[in-house]
Amino acid sequence: MLPFLMQMRLDDATEEYTELIKKIVKGIENLSRLREEDIEIGVTPKEAVYREEKLTLYHFQSTVQKQLRTPVLIVYALVNRPFMVDLQEDRSLVANLLKLGLDIYLIDWGYPTRADRWLTLDDYINGYINNCVDFIRKKHDLDKINLLGICQGGTFSLCYSAIYPEKVKNLIVMVTPVDFQISDSLLYMRGGCTLGAEALDIDLMVDCLGNIPGDFLNFEFLMLKPRQLGIQKYLDFPEIMHSEDKLLNFLRMEKWIFDSPDQAGEAYRQFLKDFYQANKLIKGEVTIGDKQVNLGNIRMPVLNLYAEKDHLVPPRSSIALERYIGTTDYTVRSFPVGHIGIYVSSKVQRDLPPIIANWLNARE
Template sequence: MFTEIAELWQRGEIFSRLREEDNLIGVTPKEEVYREDKVILYRFIPQVKNLLSTPILIVYALVNRPYIVDLQEKRSLVANLLKLGVDVYLIDWGYPTRIDRWLTLDDYINGYINNCIDVVCDRHNLEQINLLGICQGGTFSLCYSSLYPEKVKNLIVMVTPVDFHTQEGLLNVWSGCTLGAKALDVDLAINTLGNVPGDWLNFQFLMLKPFQLGVEKYIKFLESSDSEEKIINFFRMEKWIFDSPDLAGETFRQYMKDFYQENKLIKGQLEIEGNPIHLENIRMPVFNIYAEQDHLVPPISSLALEKYITISDYTVSSFPVGHIGMYVSSKVQKNLPIAIADWLRIREEN
């Protein structure tokens, strides 16, 4: 086994394929339909004739890259949704640079997301579309749906933080919410750095599980990688993990202070450019999906949503995986796309 790995490594075939073959990451054909600054809106090419009449827009987090939802064949949430007749759009936030330091939550939510939704609505002659927010993108989607409930037909949030003051999860401790502490001086960080370096932030995530993510996974890789396919899959995942865009400084400042440190979302105290965000304004059907073993977004943080919305059409579902497993677990991908498509199909005529 180790001889085979050494030979593959020595020949350089793995790295050359990762560098040269774009279809190894982001496997599903797509087309650019809108561009604003560094943000690109993609539509994935439909694969069946009988599509649901209302398309879905995927809003991913600003951290890491959104191609995790289309990382590889047979483990692509996007590809599986397309096969089930869902018309899929996705926002790619791009890579912020120094000129983007002053972008705020208002720019992302009232600007980019709203403009992308308008584009999708115009393309399909609709007044509403479906929204799928993932992780931080789910929190953004909750804010958007509170501000523009008339534009969202159905809302799906996946591994989405809602209550940021849970006592579970080291990320909450690191960000400084525990017992009202200010462990992270956000103002000092942003005033010093400008934008938040993606590599630095990624290092913080890795340090939440230093042994598992820094040592153990590489040992397991050597013990189980007995084929070229497994090795390529491992490096494909590594490429995504370390493909970390910088974060716009002012957006990071607002997000950390208003959400993590002050927990304003569930307190009803959050404002975006003077517009109050109230979760009870969310009037469309909501599907809340969480990972039972999530160390980045504890289940209790996601499940808190039910306490603050007033709609009757609320569905919750979980999967026995961690945060990343929601995207790449083969077992999850057998059931998650079907759950989403069936949930949307039931509400298609409402």
């Protein structure tokens, strides 16, 4: 006969195993009922109002009668799709901002192909973003609009606002890299912020590959936290698959993570070399086309939002912004989440949209 304690452990293990099997069986039933449309992302109603090559500018349908007069243009990163800001009905920054009376536009960069190999940051910032801003200005008969830049899109928005301050009324940046010389950040080191081309030879990569594959960037991001992002979440999957809501949340997130467009080679080359490796943004040495980027030209009100546990854009990189811009109307707010949590955390989605809406309303 087994000792009493050992018997208890065996009983506990048997019970846990039985419960796990029940969850797996229920999870298989849930999976068997799922359809592709059940894990659709970017669900808030919207209309394509402007197209240019691969780019689509969307205008979201208002959900309230009274809107803020000045619309907001969301500029997302080139990496991944922009619909993390509209992941699902109950976790949508866009939907929550609409409910608070904001008029929202969003740039969808699309999927670059080999034909876009030679697109540069000049094309993206002085071309696409500027054309979208001008379209919105003309449609609303306004001199200036509001910009909300996210991650790399925030860096683009900083560059744009420094070049065209006369077109930007208020600037909001979220989890945005500013100072790229953060030597204890794995992503920044992999990009070459410490060793430059000795860490990563961008010229060789672009010359060989042309466009940078989205799968390469996905693998790079996953390897920053290989156990948590590459193994543990799948080991934990049987524990959540019995819950239809948790299962759908998981699958929507996976769909977004692995929907990674390729990166236009020349734009990627300049961004990695000038921003990561040479840290030219805060030095005032970035040139976009024939235009110099001087952050001191940013004199419009600025709201800087960052995530305290962000492993992709370290807080120190974001909060450095205050030292380089020219505005006296500067607000910074942080949230105790990671890079993705700032979009999807239920607590952040409760607190963040009112912060943005109230901040803009006070400057309307």
